[in-house]
Amino acid sequence: MPEVLPCCRRSESLCAASRAVSRVGWGNAGFRRKGSAMRIRVLGSYGSRLPGYHTSSMLINDNILLDAGTVTAVLSLAEQATIDHVILTHAHLDHVVDLAFLADNVFTLRTAPLRIWGPEEVLAALRNHLFNNEIWPDFSHIRVRDFPIVELLPLAVGRASEVGGxxxxxxxxxxxxxTAGYLISAQGNTLLHSGDTSITGKLWDMGRAASGLRLAFVETSFPNRLEAIARASGHLTPEMLKGELAKLDRPELPIKIFHMKPQFLDEILVELHDLDDPRLQILHGGEIFHC
Known part of the structure; x- marks a missing residue:
């Protein structure tokens, strides 16, 4: 697993807390691989950008993105060209910005559209505010050979959708x-991804009832002292996270923490460490999990 920031950029006590929190739970070596149906590579795990901090994106089985906050700065052109599907939680910039550059990079290398999936409300935001021929070209109406560069595909409401297996x-x-939070399953194994969220309910109900749930990715954006900001902007603090995990009520489940605002990372790490929950692992980017 990638090392956390060097101690020269933090106090020794904060560095110790960072190492402790980052290494509890199931890391790369501890996660079972035999019979796994999903390989999840963390491309970006933060809720904003600073040098060395990448915004939210995960690559599943090399050809499916879950959010697109960081893609083109991490993957080679050949790796980008293998991406067939993008699943979006919502249309905020830190989750979609690299859709623009991904589509631009690979359109001559593909033999089919780049398929972008999400609830219809999320896709409508892309049409209106990104692929609108003002902010960026409308790649859904620009064709290469006999297909559009991108295709926007709505997910079913109230029932399962099949995307790339x-x-x-x-x-x-x-x-x-x-914004959507997801259960994503393959061959009986399931992961939960919270998307961006503050205090919520139905997502945890769905996760609590899920069979084959192997791990959960849950956002935690702000330190406890900024709880009012977290609530107003639709995010969690470590103390709020504790309450949400109690609702999920899956004490055996490894919890991967993402979407930390990097300017508050030291505080968040210490406060997560103080929760004394051995299931927690902080994601810094570059981690690989098998589910």
Missing amino acids: LTLHWERTNHPVF
Whole structure:
């Protein structure tokens, strides 16, 4: 697993807390590989950008992105060209910005559209505010040979959708724009991804009832002292996270923490460490999990 920031950029006590929290739970070596149906590579795990900090994106089985906050700065052109599907939680910039550059990079290398999936409300935001021929070209109407560069495909409401060999269920979460949290399954193994959320309910109900749930990716964006900001902007603090995990009520489940605001990372790490929950692992980017 990648090392955390060097101690020269933190106090020794904060560095110790960072190492402790980052290494509890199931890391790369501890996660079972035999019979796994999903390989999850963390491309970016932060809620904003600073040098060395990449925004949210995960690559599943080399050809499916879950959010697109960081893609083109991490993957080679050949790796980018193998991506067939992008699943979006919502349309905020830190989750979609690299859709623009990914589409631009690979359109001559592909033999089919780049398929972008999400609830219809999320896709509508892309049409209106990104692929609108003002902010960026409308690649859904620019064709290469006999197909468009991108294709926007709505996920089913209230039932499963099949995307690239994965089965998706989603529930809306508590965020200022329409946002989905997901259960993603393959061959009986399931992961939960919270998307961006503050205090919520239906997502945890879905996760609590899920069979084959192997791990969960849950956002934690702000330190406890900024709880009012977290609530207003639709995010969690470590103390709020504790309450949400109690609702999920899956004490055996490894919890991977993402979407930390890097300017508050030291505080968040210490406060997560103080929760004394051995299931927690902080994601810094570059981690690989098998599910």
